[in-house]
Amino acid sequence: MNRLDVLIVGAGPAGMAAAVAARRVGLDVMVIDDQPAPGGQIWRSIETSARRDDILGPSYVEGRAAVEAFRASGAAYRPRTQLWRIEPGFHAFVSRDRRSQEIKAKALILATGAQERPVPFPGWTLPGVLTVGAAQILLKNAGQVPAGPVWVAGSGPLPLLYMVQLLRAGGQIAGYLDTTPTGQWLSALRHLPRALRAASDLTKGLHWSAMLRESKTPVVKGVIELEALGEDRIETVRYRTNTGATVTSKADTLLIHEGVVPHLHAPLSLDCAVAWNSAQDCYVPVVDNWGETSRENLFIAGDGAGVAGAKAAQLRGELSALRVAEKLGRISTDAIATSARRIRRKLNRELALRPFLDSLFKPRPQVFAPVDGAIVCRCEEVTAGEIRALATIGQPGPNQIKGATRAGMGPCQGRQCGYTVTRILGAAQNRPPADVGFYHIRAPLKPVTLGELASLDQTAAHDR
Amino acid sequence: MFRKLHEPVSAVLTINIDGVPAAADPHESVAAVILREAEPWTRLTPVTGSKRAPYCMMGVCFECLAQVDGVASVQTCLEPVSDGMRVARQITPRRIGK
Numbered sequence: 001m002n003r004l005d006v007l008i009v010g011a012g013p014a015g016m017a018a019a020v021a022a023r024r025v026g027l028d029v030m031v032i033d034d035q036p037a038p039g040g041q042i043w044r045s046i047e048t049s050a051r052r053d054d055i056l057g058p059s060y061v062e063g064r065a066a067v068e069a070f071r072a073s074g075a076a077y078r079p080r081t082q083l084w085r086i087e088p089g090f091h092a093f094v095s096r097d098r099r100s101q102e103i104k105a106k107a108l109i110l111a112t113g114a115q116e117r118p119v120p121f122p123g124w125t126l127p128g129v130l131t132v133g134a135a136q137i138l139l140k141n142a143g144q145v146p147a148g149p150v151w152v153a154g155s156g157p158l159p160l161l162y163m164v165q166l167l168r169a170g171g172q173i174a175g176y177l178d179t180t181p182t183g184q185w186l187s188a189l190r191h192l193p194r195a196l197r198a199a200s201d202l203t204k205g206l207h208w209s210a211m212l213r214e215s216k217t218p219v220v221k222g223v224i225e226l227e228a229l230g231e232d233r234i235e236t237v238r239y240r241t242n243t244g245a246t247v248t249s250k251a252d253t254l255l256i257h258e259g260v261v262p263h264l265h266a267p268l269s270l271d272c273a274v275a276w277n278s279a280q281d282c283y284v285p286v287v288d289n290w291g292e293t294s295r296e297n298l299f300i301a302g303d304g305a306g307v308a309g310a311k312a313a314q315l316r317g318e319l320s321a322l323r324v325a326e327k328l329g330r331i332s333t334d335a336i337a338t339s340a341r342r343i344r345r346k347l348n349r350e351l352a353l354r355p356f357l358d359s360l361f362k363p364r365p366q367v368f369a370p371v372d373g374a375i376v377c378r379c380e381e382v383t384a385g386e387i388r389a390l391a392t393i394g395q396p397g398p399n400q401i402k403g404a405t406r407a408g409m410g411p412c413q414g415r416q417c418g419y420t421v422t423r424i425l426g427a428a429q430n431r432p433p434a435d436v437g438f439y440h441i442r443a444p445l446k447p448v449t450l451g452e453l454a455s456l457d458q459t460a461a462h463d464r
Numbered sequence: 465m466f467r468k469l470h471e472p473v474s475a476v477l478t479i480n481i482d483g484v485p486a487a488a489d490p491h492e493s494v495a496a497v498i499l500r501e502a503e504p505w506t507r508l509t510p511v512t513g514s515k516r517a518p519y520c521m522m523g524v525c526f527e528c529l530a531q532v533d534g535v536a537s538v539q540t541c542l543e544p545v546s547d548g549m550r551v552a553r554q555i556t557p558r559r560i561g562k
Contacts, residue, residue: 034523036544037491041522047490051470080542098535125527127505127517128465134521137468137541140498141521142489147467157561169469232515233465233504253465263524378519379526381511411526411537447537 001012004028006324007092007105008075009083009266012040014062014302015111016070018317025325029075030103030446032094032118034082034446038067040113042310045141045183052143054171057161059204059310060140066314074386085443086270090298095448099455107297107324111317114260114303119154119280120370120418123228124256133258136162139169143237146253149174152238154257156180160208161254167215175218177239177248179258180223181364188360189413195356197349202356220247224366228254258363261419262304270295276434279358280307281368282419283438289344290323291316297327311399312350315343368423374425377417379410385423391428398422398439411447414439465504465517466496470541477519494540494551495521506530507554529531530554 006022008015011033022029031038039046043063043213053061070077078096085093092103096099116131123129132152138144139162149172154161163173195202212219222242224447228234228251261282264274273286273294284306291299299320302313322336322343370376374383382405390396390404401407408414414421418439426436468489477488479497488497495518498506505515506528518528521541531552532538540551 030553033543036542045491054467091497113524116520125514125516125519127515130517130519137521138496138499143469144466144496144500147465233517321482336521378516379509381509381514409530412524415524 001233002028002104004030004103004105005328005330006030006107006109006321007032007090008109008111009033009092010040010111010113010302010304011035011070011077011079012111012113012302013042013066013114013312014304014313014317014320015040015109016066016317016379017314018109018111018301018321019075020069020073021074021318021321023075025322025331027255027321027330029073029326030078030105031070031075032078032081032083032092032103034048034080036079036283037302038077038079039063040310041137044137044286049140049143052169053137055165056140057165060243063310069230070218082446082462083266084329084446084448086266088270088295093443093456095446095452098449098452099435100448101280102456106328107299109291109299109301109317109320109324110304111300111302111313112263112266112304113313114262114307115415116257117259117261117367118420119256119258119367120374120417120420121226121228121383122371122374123230123234123244125375126230126234127232128230128234128252128380129228129254129256132159132255133260135253135255136165139165145169145171146255148172148252151175151177151249151254152257153177153237153239153254154179155222155363156257156259157205157357158260159257159349160205160212163217164208164211167211167217173217174249176212177223177226177237178219178221179226179360179364179367181221182242183364184360188356191356191359191371195353198353202354223382224364224407225371226256234380237394258367259361260303262306264304264439265413265415265445267293267298267300268438269443269445270298272298272300274438276432277306279355279362280365289319291320291375292323297324299324308351308354312347315347315350318343319347368420369427370420370424376420377407377410379412379416380406380408382407382423384420387424387426393423395429396425397437398425401425402439408439413445414441466499466501477545477547479545479547479551481551484554488545491544493521494530494532494538494543494545494549496541497545498528498530498540498551503553505553508556536541
């Protein structure tokens with residue numbers, strides 16, 4: 001196969017916008033994505049969900065135009081394709097329909113987005129406990145809602161949006177367990193003047209809160225601890241508030257959300273520099289203002305480069321694509337300077353609300369300090385207590401914990417336990433998370449079968 | 465555990481989950497269908513044998529692993545349904561060659 005100008009990983013807002021911009025200047029572009037259709041998580045199933053437009057609302061419907069532009073861009077598009085290894089140069093190894101293939105590209109734009117922050121609490125592994133994002137995906141993809149009254153727990157804009165969508169769909173909410181630390185309004189206030197530049201998004205949030213009040217949805221504020229109890233599935237939820245009250249209630253489903261964090265496995269596997277972002281409580285890749293990482297011609301666009309939302313992701317995708325075109329000599333430095341100025345003006349407006357949101361919805365400390373009995377590594381069933389017990393024998397880092405307990409060795413490869421292990425070690429060893437570091441991430445980034453590996457040789461032979 | 469807002473209408477597909485037929489809409493994921501079942505779980509863990517069900521629905525938690533058309537450990541949240549698909553809950557650790 002010929003070497004592409006640019007391979008884009010991810011067909012969400014950033015990846016699609018990057019593809020459209022790169023095609024506009026004539027680059028040879030391929031987009032791979034592990035989902036069956038374009039749109040990313042925010043616009044999941046946008047091409048097949050028209051009957052649910054009224055429920056999902058205008059910011060979702062906006063995605064349809066973005067997907068149409070992407071489909072019309074002429075970029076090669078490979079859905080249901082998982083990236084499992086990248087080598088410098090770049091050689092990307094992907095699997096599709098249980099066969100693997102090597103794709104060569106001069107530049108790489110990772111637009112792999114974000115995932116919901118894992119929040120270990122006792123019982124979070126029980127069937128019937130899902131993330132809020134998962135429930136929203138079920139609404140988008142399958143038009144389905146929790147069968148009975150659902151408990152929603154957590155903090156941030158997404159639970160509010162989902163509850164509004166669920167009410168529009170005729171779903172029932174048992175209650176909202178708001179875990180936002182009370183009083184964070186005060187620290188968020190200093191970011192309000194800048195946030196007012198994004199007044200329309202701010203209004204949207206206030207509107208959601210108002211709808212929730214009108215619906216008489218029970219809201220419990222200041223929830224600090226959460227527990228799901230049941231035999232083979234959740235039967236009850238128990239929570240404790242900052243006033244000391246402990247309440248147990250019947251529960252059929254419980255949804256949890258404590259913000260989102262960038263997907264870092266691909267850049268970490270290439271040793272791209274990352275830095276700790278204390279405002280967002282996560283690592284973010286170190287990138288320049290085009291999204292280029294510490295590794296030349298490797299770009300990260302969208303939430304994968306730090307969470308900023310879909311509109312910002314589109315703009316960052318465009319910026320990365322333009323820079324790739326310039327580096328490949330397809331457009332002049334003057335031409336991209338003009339476009340970049342226009343894009344950055346919009347981007348600044350999109351980023352205006354972020355510090356306010358980050359400050360208002362900063363996760364409660366308990367998110368990073370699960371009780372001893374809580375499972376941290378879902379795959380290998382390693383508890384917080386087991387990790388804590390080892391944390392002060394010497395000064396182990398995440399990789400020693402992995403070796404000693406198998407935490408991070410299951411099929412999710414640390415996507416669910418990585419941050420918690422870092423934070424537990426940090427707390428026990430009195431070190432900031434930036435010092436503790438993260439698991440060493442190595443290929444394969446997704447589980448690959450021997451058959452898939454063997455098929456590589458056949459595709460290579462076919463190419464010759 | 466979950467219910468559909470509308471009954472599957474357009475070209476209903478049937479998939480088979482552990483021998484039980486289940487109606488599905490085109491484009492929806494296998495995991496979504498399983499969450500509507502009376503037994504809404506996908507696998508037993510290899511360590512303690514506890515039941516797990518789809519959790520993230522976006523390919524990062526691997527709780528929705530099941531056997532699909534004879535292939536083990538398929539992420540059912542990423543797998544769109546197709547008519548006649550055979551799904552089996554995953555009750556043993558994966559073995560080479562299965």
